[in-house]
Amino acid sequence: MNLAAIDIGTNSIHMVIVKVTSGQSYEVLVQEKEMVKLGVGVFANKILSQRAFDAGIETISRYVQLADEYGVEHIITAATSATREAKNGREFLDRLIQDSGLHPQMISGKEEARLIFLAVRKSIDLKKQNAMVIDIGGGSTEVVIGNKDEILFKNSLKLGVLRLLDWVGNEGPLNKTKQTTLRKYIRDIALKTMEEASLAGFSKVIGTSGTIRALGEAALEMTDVNIVNSVNAEVVKVKDLEKIVEKLLELPADRRTEVKGINENRVDAIHLGGMLILELLHLSGASEITLSDASLRDGLIIDYIERNRPKLGDLVEGKNIKERSSLLMAMRYETDIEEKRHVSKLALQLFDQLQKEHQMNEEAKELLHNACLIYDVGLFVNFQDYQKHSAYLILNGRLRGFNNEERVMLALMARYHRKSGPKKKHKEFHTLPSEDQKLVKGLVGILRIAVGLDKTKNQWVEDIQCHMDEENLDIRIFGAAAMDLEIWEAQRFSDVLSKFLDKKIQILKG
Numbered sequence: 407m408n409l410a411a412i413d414i415g416t417n418s419i420h421m422v423i424v425k426v427t428s429g430q431s432y433e434v435l436v437q438e439k440e441m442v443k444l445g446v447g448v449f450a451n452k453i454l455s456q457r458a459f460d461a462g463i464e465t466i467s468r469y470v471q472l473a474d475e476y477g478v479e480h481i482i483t484a485a486t487s488a489t490r491e492a493k494n495g496r497e498f499l500d501r502l503i504q505d506s507g508l509h510p511q512m513i514s515g516k517e518e519a520r521l522i523f524l525a526v527r528k529s530i531d532l533k534k535q536n537a538m539v540i541d542i543g544g545g546s547t548e549v550v551i552g553n554k555d556e557i558l559f560k561n562s563l564k565l566g567v568l569r570l571l572d573w574v575g576n577e578g579p580l581n582k583t584k585q586t587t588l589r590k591y592i593r594d595i596a597l598k599t600m601e602e603a604s605l606a607g608f609s610k611v612i613g614t615s616g617t618i619r620a621l622g623e624a625a626l627e628m629t630d631v632n633i634v635n636s637v638n639a640e641v642v643k644v645k646d647l648e649k650i651v652e653k654l655l656e657l658p659a660d661r662r663t664e665v666k667g668i669n670e671n672r673v674d675a676i677h678l679g680g681m682l683i684l685e686l687l688h689l690s691g692a693s694e695i696t697l698s699d700a701s702l703r704d705g706l707i708i709d710y711i712e713r714n715r716p717k718l719g720d721l722v723e724g725k726n727i728k729e730r731s732s733l734l735m736a737m738r739y740e741t742d743i744e745e746k747r748h749v750s751k752l753a754l755q756l757f758d759q760l761q762k763e764h765q766m767n768e769e770a771k772e773l774l775h776n777a778c779l780i781y782d783v784g785l786f787v788n789f790q791d792y793q794k795h796s797a798y799l800i801l802n803g804r805l806r807g808f809n810n811e812e813r814v815m816l817a818l819m820a821r822y823h824r825k826s827g828p829k830k831k832h833k834e835f836h837t838l839p840s841e842d843q844k845l846v847k848g849l850v851g852i853l854r855i856a857v858g859l860d861k862t863k864n865q866w867v868e869d870i871q872c873h874m875d876e877e878n879l880d881i882r883i884f885g886a887a888a889m890d891l892e893i894w895e896a897q898r899f900s901d902v903l904s905k906f907l908d909k910k911i912q913i914l915k916g
Contacts, residue, residue, distance in 0.1 A: 515562020
């Protein structure tokens, strides 16, 4: 099973694509990063600029295309501080939903902190130590303390390199007076959090994020440390970081790349990030920091695997890509998969026993089975009219293996599994070719009865037997318990199948 995670950060937008190899591990297939700088100006103006808005949409659309090429079955997407704080942040996410079929989470700073710590715990051996993890982003800085078993403290500070850039007002060098003012500003915001963090206790400080790694790499270059592939787990002395930051503060933006380890994409605010990490390290009393290449996107993947570990084995073993994709959607929206398999069992019994009458083929049977797995995913959104939410999620979700026509039919089956049946006045149904309209009516008719036969969610109906003559269809149900509610519900929703077969339907206990 291939998964992707997209981190819509304030400074950069990242994507990682992984292959889940077990309920506990994965291997990275590809990593992508684009420094879109979504948050430039946001903290001063509270608006994502049109340039950043368009660049963000374009970058994420390209990532989705790449994920498709890798056969990704689910993309986890999280947006952080710039999107949270921009007045048009919701509009940005709505465009992503519309254009890419993604369902991004706008996560809180504390949730971001938790996810980052999950990733760090996988990249650095904490042994029996409590560690403080600091992650500097474009709009916020996360501070977490924990160990290999639990998180003891977490908070998010409204301090980040682009937020500081908006506060300072320009990219140029900072004289001593401006440096003093900025240090006081950082300390005023960070002091309470750092004091509370210290009470939790820690013996190690770990730094993540591009800003900290870039500064750390520059300090390692300065001390002639040979960096083979990654700076993960490398230790940097605070005194060496101080020398790097002092150089950066003196240089104009266009000359900051003269410091080895600093690339041109970071020259606008890397000096401010340097001041920020130094103040936090001074407040923590640390003399060194361990670098980590862990990230929010890694945390998103780890969290997904941990939450869904009991189900991953079954999902990976779906009989084909369509069933696997439907099961993934059911899992994503927290549907009871065992219950849906039971509904499918009843629906397929009806399908098989009525085959001579309805004359639908094996492709229709497969469509019915998949519809049974996902017809109520809309409950994740809201109970009110959840069948409409289900239809929207199915139509706009990332169901792999189905063509557009099949997705439309699956959405309509979810739409009509309860309340009213198909009507020509409904545009989505009316625009289907007549053959597909007929197919939807037949499949919906069967689905409605199967769902009704599990009214109490107890899976009491074990078997079905259909008896038919010219005018009547008797559906006899068998089970060990009283099934009065199941009979009542299935009878109530037998109208669509009755009209489709042109027979009077009666649901009876066997």
